[in-house]
Structures are given as structure tokens and as C-alpha cells.
Amino acid sequence: MTGDVTQLSETRVFGGRLLRLRHESATLGCAMTFALFLPPQVDAAAGATVPALYWLSGLTCTDENFCQKAGAFRLAAELGLAIVAPDTSPRGEGVPGDPDGAWDFGLGAGFYVDATEQPWAAHYRMHDYVTRELPALVERAFPLNDRRSISGHSMGGHGALVCALRHPGFYRSVSAFAPIVNPAAVPWGEKALGRYLGPDRARWAEWDACALIANATERLPILIDQGERDSFLETQLKPQKLVAAAEAVGHPLTLRMQPGYDHSYFFIASFIDDHLRHHAAALLG
């Protein structure tokens, strides 16, 4: 127990420690589990603190998918980066899910927005959770400093882009794997935003990277990797739309199309080191 956080497990990995933690989230109105990787540097010297990369996972994930499949901890340990990996939605008794039990909405599919419509608004406030409550909690209870970066995959890639674009100065760097860049105009996003935010599409733009980038007050460079054999590429992801929106306003963006790669964590594991180095350059430089 650390303050208001309960430790579920601790696992040594590459000289660091992977903690699984649980707390009562006031923002989400339910108990939330998240993962925190602490690199060996925090135990090497009294009072040492490290910066953190926030990782936002995609549809159907929990805090565990990234930890078990991304292969990020060897280099994070070497670089001295903490990693914070939250769940992808509120959960538990009283938290409504998709009425039809679908996997692309509701439980495991919070889309990192703050819902305004009932019955979702009481719990589905994942944006507020990952940008305010969770950083405040981990920076208070663990040896993390206030240097933060953010990345994510698919729905979580959308979340990472939106968090960075909506909070200038809060993150030192941003990246994404196969992000949903224009949720207001693709089926996954239309379903989620229509339910969480209601039918007024003008309000969806506040949660859409292609729209937000036009008026961004901070031109934080964006790194995106995208598999060319991703089965969701043409229907849900469409990264070229963000490239066009970025070019229109001179926002620095690097899109790397990766031949042969799909949407899976094998793809993420193949390029996670590049993203860790991208973030380390901003966090440790």
C-alpha cells in the first residue's frame, strides 16, 4: 500500500520493477488497475526520480497487453524511463458496457474522451483520468518527476495524439502506432463519439487529431509508425489524413509506413525501441 494505491504485484524485469496497482478513481467512479514500470535508476540512489512515458492501449486491452507483449522494458530500464500503462476504460459493477456486447465500445473502449451523454457520462472520463488524476497520483506516490511523454496504439494512438494536442506543455514528446487519426470520420469513432458525446458532430472535433492539429498552440513533433498490411488501415486509421492536416499548418510529423507489418503487438514490439529513444531524447536531453 502506498498512500491511496494498493499494490497487486511486483515483478522484477531487466533490473527494474513492474508494479500492478489499483486505486479508487474519483474521476471514473470505480476502482482502476494500472501498470507502472520503474527502471533500476530509481533504486540506485536515494531521492532519484525518473521521467515517465504514458502508454495508451487499444480496443479490448487492459493494462497487461503492453506489459506482456511490447518488449519495452529492456530499453526503458537502460534509458531510465518509467512507463505508466492504464486500463482502456472504467470497469466494474455499475459501469455500463456496449448494449450489444460489442468489443469496439464501452468496456475496453473508453476512447480517451470525457463523455457528456448518459448513461456514459458518470464513468467514461478517460481523458481527464489519464491527463490529470493518474499523473497526479503516480507523481505523488512514486519516484517520478514531472517530465512526461505519451504514446499509444490504435484507439490509444488517437488518445495519445489528442492528449498531447489538448495539453500544450504537459508532455515533452508524443508518438503513436497505427493511430485512429480522424475518429469523427471512421466507423469506430463515429460509433464511440456519437454515443459518448451525442449527435452534434461539431463537438466531436474537440476529440479528433485531424481537427485539433489545425489550431494547436504547440508544434510538438509527432512520430507515427503504421503497418502497410494492417487490416484496419483503409477503414479506421487513414494516417495520410493527419499528414495532410499537419502539412496544411506546418506541424512536424514523421509517418513511417512499415511494409509487411500488421496491427498486432508483433508490429509494436518491432519498433518500440525507436519510440522509446524518441521520447528519451525529449525527456532526458
Ligand SMILES: N[C@@H](CCC(=O)N[C@@H](CSC=O)C(=O)NCC(=O)O)C(=O)O
Ligand atoms: N478482438 C478484435 C480485435 C481487437 C484488436 O485488434 N484490438 C487491438 C487494438 S485495435 C484498436 O484500438 C489490440 O491491441 N488488441 C490486443 C492485443 O493484445 O493484441 C477481433 O476479434 O477482431
